[in-house]
Amino acid sequence: MHLLTEDIKKIVESTGLVSESDFTAAISEAERGNRHVLDILIGKGFLDEKYLSENIAKFFDVPIVNLSTITIPHETLELVPEAYAKSRNVILFEFSPPLLRDKTLSAINSDKKSISESGKGWGEKIRCGKLAMVDPQDFYTIEYLKAKLGCWLDVYLASWNELKFSLKQYKKKINEEFGKIIEENLKESIGIAGVMDTSKMIEALPIINIVNTIIEHASTSGASDIHFEPFENNLIVRYRIDGILQEILNLPNVIAGLLVARIKVLSNLQIDVHNLPQDGRFRFPIEDQFVDIRVSVIPTFHGEKAEMRLLKGSLRPLTLYELGLPQDHLEKLEISIKKPRGMILITGPTGSGKTTTLYAILGILNTPKVNITTVEDPIEYDIAGVNQTQVNLKAGLTFATGLRSLVRQNPDIIMVGEIRDKETADIAVNAALTGHRLLSTLHTNDAPTAVPRLIDLETPPFLIASTLNVVIAQRLARRVCTACVRSTKPKKEIISLLKTHLKSAGVKMEIPDVIYSGEGCNACGFSGYRGQVGIFEILYITDAIRELIIAKSSVNIIKYKAKEEGMRMMFEDGLMKVEAGLTTLEEVLRVAVE
Incomplete structure (x- = not known):
């Protein structure tokens, strides 16, 4: 600027x-x-x-x-x-x-007087x-x-x-002709070579351009994942956009093996191995930025299925406010985050935005006065001032071995991508116990369930109580498109369903009389949604909660006490975002109700 x-x-x-x-x-x-x-x-x-x-x-x-x-x-x-x-x-x-x-020069010359009088060229x-x-x-x-x-x-x-x-x-015209271009190339090459002549087809088909175009198109569309799914007669290409899979292309199956072979070359996988799963990654340049792409290939009945996860590492991480964290929790959460030692855990299923929240917290803690080290799989954002280590299973670098080495690097703050086994849990708890701030993720459905999950990993309850500071559970709901938003009244069947869930959750909360949804427009691809917003449940580990953990109380008792102390359940936070016009009741029911 x-x-x-x-x-x-x-x-x-x-x-x-x-x-x-x-x-x-x-x-x-x-x-x-x-x-x-x-x-x-x-x-x-x-x-x-x-x-x-x-x-x-x-x-x-x-x-x-x-x-x-x-x-x-x-x-x-x-x-x-x-x-x-x-x-x-x-x-x-x-x-x-x-x-x-x-x-028009003659007309202008005939009116020189008016031009000179105006003083304008x-x-x-x-x-x-x-x-x-x-x-x-x-x-x-x-x-x-x-x-x-x-x-x-x-x-x-x-x-x-x-x-x-x-x-x-700028990409729209290309995108509109996207399928047509590929289909024409396919028809032409099949006409030249026939279905079985793979070697000639490889020469005739612009496979490199096809794969590049798909990746560029997916990135432009805001996709987080690309799926290449082979079936008996066709290959379906689908993107996951704002958490929802959308079919983009339906191509002849004959192209499937060629596309997967190209993807394997890019991600340095063995192209002659077709009966075993393979994982890899590569970096793909798009204009003045780059996209890190994590690749998974598995054999299926009709050929190999490839999946790409697009990680836009050149973009800046979002802040907690931009993620949709409740305004009334930001200050309180920042106090918990800035405690000099202890564990901060983010929980939720795959694709719920846990890693993004971890990066947002690192953004708060990242100052020249602290040493931050991480072990991640994958590294989703390159953060200035943070020492980031990538898991490498082939070299024996796991979360556990990486974390054990990081502790010897004199860090103030440690981030480990996920606690998934006893060894990682033991090292993480020990690090938090010995004066470090440790950030990580767990796979649990809500915040209180993080406690029994750690116990399942054989972590003693007294150590959990001594080290755990805060647990944030989350989901991602699609945002209402701001370009076509309109107000309406909730449907009776939705109201009835919501009342049932509110009653079973023991939540006393009014359902909004007016809600908002998107009608569908060019901006959102006529889906009514554009972007995502977080729905959160935050468990602060107070003295009362610590006592319950040490006493090995059930998760329901911990949940009841947390609600008594002001914990807002995920479902409640979702309804508040509905009332604010950020998302819809249907989205809250989709992501926040078990």
Whole structure:
């Protein structure tokens, strides 16, 4: 951004939401992490991006545009190269070509008097386009595009997230023709070679381009996983987007072996082994960033199935506020996190965002005064100032062996990706007992169940009580699309189902009279959802809870006491997010009800 620090300070002060000391601290943090101060303030929850955009627009007297509701014609996008638009954080979202010079020069020359009187030249006289920018003070870019397009541009302010989403429209035309391109190549190559002539088919088919295009398309679509599933007559390619699998391509089965072979080459797997599971990984460049891809290949009845997990390590981790942690818990949780020793555990099933929450906590703890070391599988984000170690089973580097070595590295804070066996649990508890802060994850359905799970791993209850500080259980629900959100009343059958669950959980809570859902639009792919929000249950280990753990009390007694002390159950937190318009009742029932 070209905004001066003094201007930023004035804009932030005008909101009345950030104190001078908080602003100064945010500047220091931004300089350490090579980030923008506004990014820090938004991430910490001091400012809402939409509210901030309104204040910036007011300060510079520029209009705001909501890009999430606009579909930009491809001809308009092509006028500004994709690389330039992304590097300058701009997008041309409307364009009406000015009259051609050769057809209008005579008319203009005949009216020289009016032009000279106006004091304006060609580019300033004719308005032809609308330009959305994150930084309305980037005059160099504005002047460059005015000269390039040969006319005046109206400048609009856009929020960073909306601009980032709109820039994906550069890929839209490719995506629309995606299946057609592959199918045409397949038909052509099968026509040349026949189904059985694999060697000629490999030459005819652009396998490398097909795999690259699928990965790029998946990343652009916001997918976390890609599934290549072979069946008798076809190969289905599915993406997991916002936690839900969606079928993207349905291709002839003949291509399956070729695609898997290419994936094996990329991830350094044995291409001649077809009857055993294999795991690997590789790094894939996309524009000015990269995606780390974890690969799993297993044999099935109709061929090998490949699964790719996309890890966007070049992006910054989210903050606890951005993840959706309840505002009234943030301060209390930060106190527990910053205790000088003890364990912080995140629980939930696979795909519930546990690792993302661990990274958010590391973001709070990561300062120059502490030594942070981790052992992970995989390393999902590369964090400056943190010593990160990747599990390597072939070399004998497991969570347990890695953790044992990390303890000898004089760390202040240790993060181990998962506690999954007795050996790891023993080392983790011992590390927390000897003055370290230890962060990890467990597979349990709720927060109180973390206690019996550790006991199952043969950890003595008195050690659990001595070391455990806080347990956070979580799920991920899909967010309501803000571009097509509408208010409505909950359906009677949903209300009845909710009342049953509230009663069985012993929760006294009113069901909202008005709820929100997305109608479906271009921005969300007509699903009504875009992005995800966390639903949480936080168990603070108080003295009363410690006594129950030492007494080997049942999980129900621990849960009852925790609720008595103010623990909000996951189901309750979900309903609060429904009331706030962040997600829907259907999503809460899908992810937060066992």
